[in-house]
Amino acid sequence: MNISNKIKEIKADLPDTVQLLVVSKRQPMSAIREAYEAGQRAFGESQMQELKDKQYFLPKDIEWHFIGHLQTNKVRFIAPFISLIHSVDSVKLLEEINNQARKQNRIIHCLLEIRIAREKTKYGFSFEEVRSLYEKDIFAQWPHIHITGMMGMASLTDDEILIQSEFYSLSLFFNEIKEQYAPWFSVLSMGMTDDYEIAVKEGSTIVRIGSHIFGKKEKRKKKK
Numbered sequence: 577m578n579i580s581n582k583i584k585e586i587k588a589d590l591p592d593t594v595q596l597l598v599v600s601k602r603q604p605m606s607a608i609r610e611a612y613e614a615g616q617r618a619f620g621e622s623q624m625q626e627l628k629d630k631q632y633f634l635p636k637d638i639e640w641h642f643i644g645h646l647q648t649n650k651v652r653f654i655a656p657f658i659s660l661i662h663s664v665d666s667v668k669l670l671e672e673i674n675n676q677a678r679k680q681n682r683i684i685h686c687l688l689e690i691r692i693a694r695e696k697t698k699y700g701f702s703f704e705e706v707r708s709l710y711e712k713d714i715f716a717q718w719p720h721i722h723i724t725g726m727m728g729m730a731s732l733t734d735d736e737i738l739i740q741s742e743f744y745s746l747s748l749f750f751n752e753i754k755e756q757y758a759p760w761f762s763v764l765s766m767g768m769t770d771d772y773e774i775a776v777k778e779g780s781t782i783v784r785i786g787s788h789i790f791g792k793k794e795k796r797k798k799k800k
């Protein structure tokens with residue numbers, strides 16, 4: 577099935593409340609163009625240089641999302657145009673995003689990446705860290721950042737019960753922080769190719785899908 581049909585098929589299955597982010601990392605610009613012609617406007621990338629190049633050459637009404645681990649020294653390159661950073665995982669990074677957003681005279685929308693998976697290598701805040709940041713009202717010192725919600729990745733496993741319980745715990749935590757501190761929270765980024773159907777059931781508002789749309793095998797060999 578071609579890219580535009582895949583996108584239409586996925587969108588038809590998603591509830592109206594759930595946005596599709598097409599993850600275009602390692603995909604050539606021609607593939608992104610095809611998705612764009614099919615009406616897709618939101619794309620997710622995980623590497624600064626690749627994103628910068630694509631943003632330069634592709635249509636300016638594309639909404640670019642950053643979904644990978646972001647190093648503080650790379651923030652300034654994406655600050656002028658990024659729509660949403662899903663993967664904010666440290667206070668140091670928050671400080672730098674605020675700095676660069678101020679220089680651009682922008683308010684950058686961010687999600688707090690929360691560690692929910694079993695794997696130890698995953699980036700992100702713990703529930704406790706986030707609670708303590710909100711207790712201290714730390715976000716008030718960063719007027720150029722707007723935290724609109726949270727992002728999380730479930731364990732890489734076939735155990736659907738485990739995946740579901742991880743998404744459920746993030747959904748509960750999202751609602752806890754929303755009720756206590758952040759009534760404007762509206763974005764819960766959960767779910768990728770292998771687990772987005774579970775994530776949607778657990779309250780995701782944006783799913784990040786790559787290989788289901790572009791195919792698994794093409795991913796690496798297309799790297800420039």
Ligand SMILES: *Cc1c(COP(=O)(O)O)cnc(C)c1O
Pocket residue numbers: 599601622643644767768769770784785786787788
């Ligand atoms: C690559 C990536 C995705 C998309 O993964 P697929 O399994 O190809 O859908 C989603 N989220 C993040 C953070 C990623 O790095």
